[in-house]
Each structure stands twice: as structure tokens, then as C-alpha cells.
Amino acid sequence: MEKSYVSMFLLLIVISCALAKDAGKKDSKDTTAKPKLPQTLSRGWGDQLIWTQTYEEALFRAKHSQKPLMIIHHLEDCPHSQALKKVFAEHKDIQKLAEKFILLNLVYETTDKNLAPDGQYVPRVLFIDPSLTVRADITGRYSNRLYAYEPSDISLLYSNMQKALKLLKTEL
Secondary structure, eight states, rough: HHHHHHHHHHHHHHHHHHHHHHHHHHHHHHHHHOOOOOOTTTTTOTTOBOOOOOOOHHHHHHHHHOEEEEEOOOOOOOOHHHHHHHHHHHHHHHEEEETSSEEEEESOOSGGGGTTTOOSSSSEEEEOTTTTBOOOTTOOOOSTTTTOOOOGGGGHHHHHHHHEEEEHHHHH
């Protein structure tokens, strides 16, 4: 009886070693095929820029630094968001101007209804001044989606970023 327990124990050890070897081989094949880069807070919108992690942190930093907050709502699997992200990240003037903002890009909706004044769609870009007021007057060109931008609207987005900075100086 004791001999059969020892035999079963040894058999279990051999099987678990064989399974561990196979699992190790699968992991090494996956990593050599295509290494995945770690996700950064920029999510591809501008890796050299400083991005905040949460909405609450962004509000705090905007208020204390006296810089406007720029929030980009987007989804990783949305082709419109991806197209805008590509143009935004490649636009040198926008990347330079973005350094003057507190930046946040969200791939989820917040509970703050002020961040969806005309609905929850993506991509959506909103500006908030340091007094924590959503700048509903800084809009895109669409009447049914006021804060939406397409890649062809990149010059409008740039001018709206300038407008947010200009309003900051004249109103505060």
C-alpha cells in the first residue's frame, strides 16, 4: 500500500515537471514573437508630454498650477479615436502647445456629468480652466457633437488650444 502511494507521488511529480516545461516554452515563444511595450499614461497621444492618471489628479493640478486642463475622451478600439490620436501625436505645434496644459486622456467615462455636456461620444476634447469651470464655449465644428474632432479638424483643435490659453490670461 505504501509502495503504491510513493509510486503515485513520483508519477505526479514527473507530470507536473513536464507540464511546467511546456508552459515555460509557450511563454518564451510568445515573448520572442512580438514583445508588448508597457502602456504609458500618454496611450500614444504624445509620449514626451506629462499626462495625469486620474480626473481628480488633473483637477487638482490644474487648480494649483493655474494651467488649463485638456481632457481627451477616446477608446482604444475606435477607428475615429485612433485616427485623431495619430494626427495629434504627429503634429509638432500641438505637441509643443500641449506642454502648457494639464493633460488627461480617458478611455472610460467619468461620473462628472459636466464632462459630457452634449453626450458621451468619442473622440471628445474638453477644456477646463483653473477655476475648474468646463469651457463649454470652446467647441469643434459639429453642431450635433460639439466637442468632437476629426483628423481634418486638427488646425481647429490647435486654435482652440490657443483660445483656451488666451482666455486663461484674460479672465483670471
